[in-house]
Amino acid sequence: MLTNYIYKLRPNQTQVLKMSAWVNMLRSHYNWCLNDRITQYNQQFIQGDYCDIRTYGEVSPLTCFVSKSGATGNPWKDDKFDREGKARNPRRSAADIQITALPELKIARPWYAQIDSTVLQQNVKRLDTAYKNFFEGRGFPGFKNRSNFTSFTYVMGVKLKGNKIYLPKLGPMRFHNSSSIPDGFTIKACTVRKRQNGWYISLRIEDKSVPEYSAKILGKNPKVIGCDLGITKLVHISDGHQIENPKFATNKKAKRTLKIRQRRVSRKVKGSKNRKKAAIRVGRFHQKIGNKRQAYQWKVANKIVSRNTDVIALENLNISGMMRRCKVKNDNGRFLKNGQSRKKGLNRSI
Incomplete structure (x- = not known):
């Protein structure tokens, strides 16, 4: 092991x-x-x-x-x-x-x-x-x-x-x-x-x-649950239970904090020590979000496996394909709207 x-x-x-x-x-x-x-x-x-x-x-x-x-x-x-x-x-x-x-x-x-x-x-x-x-x-x-x-x-x-x-x-x-x-x-x-x-x-x-x-040896009628991942709710379980999605990186407070700290970095002189300090603060905020997300994922996984069930089914998602850029729409040399600006927020949530 x-x-x-x-x-x-x-x-x-x-x-x-x-x-x-x-x-x-x-x-x-x-x-x-x-x-x-x-x-x-x-x-x-x-x-x-x-x-x-x-x-x-x-x-x-x-x-x-x-x-x-x-x-x-x-x-x-x-x-x-x-x-x-x-x-x-x-x-x-x-x-x-x-x-x-x-x-x-x-x-x-x-x-x-x-x-x-x-x-x-x-x-x-x-x-x-x-x-x-x-x-x-x-x-x-x-x-x-x-x-x-x-x-x-x-x-x-x-x-x-x-x-x-x-x-x-x-x-x-x-x-x-x-x-x-x-x-x-x-x-x-x-x-x-x-x-x-x-x-x-x-x-x-x-x-x-x-x-x-x-x-694990399964009987004739094993109890099976399926998990569907989402954005509004983090997990939808087939027995009707739903797990909340706290959105650590995309909630209102986190987006405002990140915006302020990134603005402070852009206002500092390039190559200065103050700019490096401001960039470190941005990095620490991202690390804090990552730690929260990882800890919450372990808690969610513990909730799912602790349920009285024999088999847990998960969907196989192509995350990189879901976050891929939209195809370009070209009309005789003119680029048309393809929905990429709206998909930007969706990619951030994914």
């Missing part, structure tokens, strides 16, 4: 500065690895072989997604052989090559040596996961900025004792132990994330002795 526990960290000032520096360096490393893959794709399928004038390096598209003249080294892995003397896996993936190049990165850029090695490896695997999602039909990986790259992940070396957690190369750190981890679970991964009001840690724990779910 796998589950997650989230706690708020209580780092000292030195640890805060170090984690902030880690995030900045990891973001730069992520963007470099992404640019290396994009460049090699252009070389291999668009430009072909050529010699880089600036570095005088030969570009060979016969190896992998990553160029031979980059900091990725030899793409052929021949250090492991089978009994017949043949290489087991002579061709490596782009992630394997970029992970193998991490020691060279630490030599060329010594400040990367202060980051834990598993954190750097997980940073490359994070990009590999983005590419995997792209090949499955999602969007192409994009370059990260300070607003959408705020976390890093450990996979080993994390120790937990009481209200203190030990993170490699960061040392012991206090945290708010709001809920204790059950006995028998082991830490599989640990993600440190920066939010508007501080640093948080997400522990992924596993207990192999606990099954993922226990199948």
